[in-house]
Amino acid sequence: MRRHYQTPWITRMWYPSLIWNIPSQDSIYLTFDDGPTPEVTEWVLDQLNQADAKATFFCLGKQMEEHPEIGRKIISQGHQVGNHTYSHLKGWKTKDARYLEDVRLGEEVMKEVGVGNNLFRPPYGRIKKSQISRLDRQIIMWSHLSWDFDPNLNVSESIARLKQARPGSILVFHDSQKSFKNLKAILPEILAHFQAKGFKFEAIF
Numbered sequence: 001m002r003r004h005y006q007t008p009w010i011t012r013m014w015y016p017s018l019i020w021n022i023p024s025q026d027s028i029y030l031t032f033d034d035g036p037t038p039e040v041t042e043w044v045l046d047q048l049n050q051a052d053a054k055a056t057f058f059c060l061g062k063q064m065e066e067h068p069e070i071g072r073k074i075i076s077q078g079h080q081v082g083n084h085t086y087s088h089l090k091g092w093k094t095k096d097a098r099y100l101e102d103v104r105l106g107e108e109v110m111k112e113v114g115v116g117n118n119l120f121r122p123p124y125g126r127i128k129k130s131q132i133s134r135l136d137r138q139i140i141m142w143s144h145l146s147w148d149f150d151p152n153l154n155v156s157e158s159i160a161r162l163k164q165a166r167p168g169s170i171l172v173f174h175d176s177q178k179s180f181k182n183l184k185a186i187l188p189e190i191l192a193h194f195q196a197k198g199f200k201f202e203a204i205f
């Protein structure tokens with residue numbers, strides 16, 4: 001299978017109402033999906049702190065329910081938390097009503113924990129146009145995918161491709177157990193690379 005590290009232009013054209021990058025002169029936008037996860041999210045927060053970087057975490061309701069203290073820690077350190085559904089449904093394969101209910105459930109948990117906002121990222125980036133039109137949210141996609149969840153990943157290739165990011169690029173990582181090994185190899189390299197170039201890392205609002 002061919003890995004797309006960069007979102008193909010045709011995909012962006014097909015979904016013009018979604019956010020694929022953020023207009024900026026000097027900032028890179030790091031995002032972390034599928035947490036919060038004990039140990040992993042905390043490791044990410046440490047890395048971000050050391051690099052004076054802010055980021056956006058697209059959290060799952062079911063994970064947030066189990067680890068609300070990590071969710072609050074993300075916020076207290078100046079990062080953003082967006083909704084990534086309650087149970088990580090694939091929009092293309094899910095009826096609209098069920099999908100929207102899962103989004104709502106995720107949001108409910110975030111609100112209870114006190115970390116909610118209007119940002120949403122569809123799991124797998126798979127969402128139907130009918131679902132998009134019924135979601136009154138800022139839907140944040142990405143320009144660059146790390147593939148950190150792939151156990152057969154060529155880590156140096158991933159790092160090299162992510163280094164092609166430009167101001168305004170949105171990068172995706174995962175603060176999940178499955179991705180931790182790759183994440184540990186990739187994230188410090190990416191932070192150091194863009195820091196040396198004088199870029200800032202900002203959260204999405």
Ligand SMILES: [Zn+2]
Binds near residue numbers: 033034084088123124
């Ligand atoms: Zn996900």
